[in-house]
Amino acid sequence: xxxxxxxxxxxxxxxxxxxxxxxxxxxxxxxxxxxxxxxxxxxxxxxxxxxxxxxx
Amino acid sequence: xxxxxxxxxxxxxxxxxxxxxxxxxxxxxxxxxxxxxxxxxxxxxxxxxxxxxxxxxxxxxxxxxxxxxxxxxxxxxxxxxxxxxxxxxxxxxxxxxxxxxxxxxxxxxxxxxxxxxxxxxxxxxxxxxxxxxxxxxxxxxxxxxxxxxxxxxxxxxxxxxxxxxxxxxxxxxxxxxxxxxxxxxxxxxxxxxxxxxxxxxxxxxxxxxxxxxxxxxxxxxxxxxxxxxxxxxxxxxxxxxxxxx
Numbered sequence: 309x310x311x312x313x314x315x316x317x318x319x320x321x322x323x324x325x326x327x328x329x330x331x332x333x334x335x336x337x338x339x340x341x342x343x344x345x346x347x348x349x350x351x352x353x354x355x356x357x358x359x360x361x362x363x364x
Numbered sequence: 365x366x367x368x369x370x371x372x373x374x375x376x377x378x379x380x381x382x383x384x385x386x387x388x389x390x391x392x393x394x395x396x397x398x399x400x401x402x403x404x405x406x407x408x409x410x411x412x413x414x415x416x417x418x419x420x421x422x423x424x425x426x427x428x429x430x431x432x433x434x435x436x437x438x439x440x441x442x443x444x445x446x447x448x449x450x451x452x453x454x455x456x457x458x459x460x461x462x463x464x465x466x467x468x469x470x471x472x473x474x475x476x477x478x479x480x481x482x483x484x485x486x487x488x489x490x491x492x493x494x495x496x497x498x499x500x501x502x503x504x505x506x507x508x509x510x511x512x513x514x515x516x517x518x519x520x521x522x523x524x525x526x527x528x529x530x531x532x533x534x535x536x537x538x539x540x541x542x543x544x545x546x547x548x549x550x551x552x553x554x555x556x557x558x559x560x561x562x563x564x565x566x567x568x569x570x571x572x573x574x575x576x577x578x579x580x581x582x583x584x585x586x587x588x589x590x591x592x593x594x595x596x597x598x599x600x601x602x603x604x605x606x607x608x609x
Contacts (some may be wrong), residue, residue: 314406318416323481327474331423334466335579341462342586349593353606 373452375592376601382585389585393578400575404568411565420478421565425553426573428471430580431499432534434464438506439531442524451595452588454520457527458510459587463580465503472496483547491540492548495533502530516595 317324404422411418438460445453475493476486487493506523513519541550552561553569561569596602 317419318410320415320417320419320481323417323477324419327420327423327477330473330477331427331470334470338463338466338583339586342583342590345590346586346593349590349597350606353593353597353602357603357606 373450375451375455375596376599378452379589379592382589386582386585389578389582393575393582396571396575396578400568400571403571408565408568409562414482417478417481418565420474422568422572424471424474424478425569426576427467427474428496429573430576431464431468431471431496432537433577434460434467434580435499435503435527435530435534438464439524439527442520442527445520446524446528451517454517454524455588455591455595456584458506458520458523459584459591460580461503461506461510461523463583463587465500465507467576467580468496468500468503472500479547485547488547490546490548491544492537492546495537495540498533499530499537502526502533506530 315321315325400422405419408419410416438457441453441457441460444450445457472493475496479488480486506526509526510516510519510523513522540546541548553566593602593605
């Protein structure tokens with residue numbers, strides 16, 4: 309089996325690859341969101357602590 | 365033994381242990397995903413009726429299984445949180461919601477994309493599709509409710525009750541294809557007889573199911589860690605972690 313035959317999926321390329329593409333996008337987004345959230349939490353905590361120290 | 369569970373359920377210990385587990389589970393997830401995709405997309409033979417379109421099964425069916433499995437985890441963890449007031453159970457419950465919603469969304473969308481070439485329609489209002497859509501709304505309801513309530517412990521109590529009530533939908537989804545006439549086919553794997561699918565097609569399906577379970581474990585632990593940090597932000601150990609104590 310060559311590559312273009314594989315990509316063609318027996319004529320169902322659009323349906324098969326759209327399904328896998330959407331699943332991939334959703335799953336990767338789910339993986340990235342807690343990474344981003346944790347970074348944001350940490351920087352928020354740090355800046356809050358800095359402000360508290362400046363006031364005292 | 366009891367002290368072990370007690371220690372595990374403390375947010376601080378959970379944070380550390382989860383952090384150590386994530387890379388291992390992530391590596392296992394990556395390996396099983398690649399193996400499952402290779403076996404499913406390249407090695408498994410073409411279906412004699414559906415051609416290559418059936419290969420959507422390797423994302424559709426594991427996602428649909430996960431949508432039910434995660435809901436049960438969310439409801440059971442919610443119940444544990446309600447009964448024994450274990451903070452970690454609340455955190456596991458609410459952290460599951462968005463992952464479950466994502467898998468439900470994937471199951472619905474890939475099912476729709478599969479339905480077009482096979483049934484000739486993107487959508488029908490039959491029992492299986494409608495009950496799965498209700499499951500998506502239940503997940504979204506849990507997420508919206510949690511975000512609407514300021515105090516997170518009160519919010520967790522409310523979402524736990526909603527999740528437990530919604531469990532009634534789970535058997536409806538599972539048996540919908542047997543109780544009502546539908547375009548959706550009956551179960552081929554989760555039934556009492558031997559699965560009516562060839563082994564060469566079944567093995568990649570089961571590998572993908574394991575891969576999705578591992579993915580859920582990884583993202584759940586990551587989300588739960590964030591939730592722990594947010595809730596414990598005024599404690600000494602979190603401040604130390606942020607380098608501010």
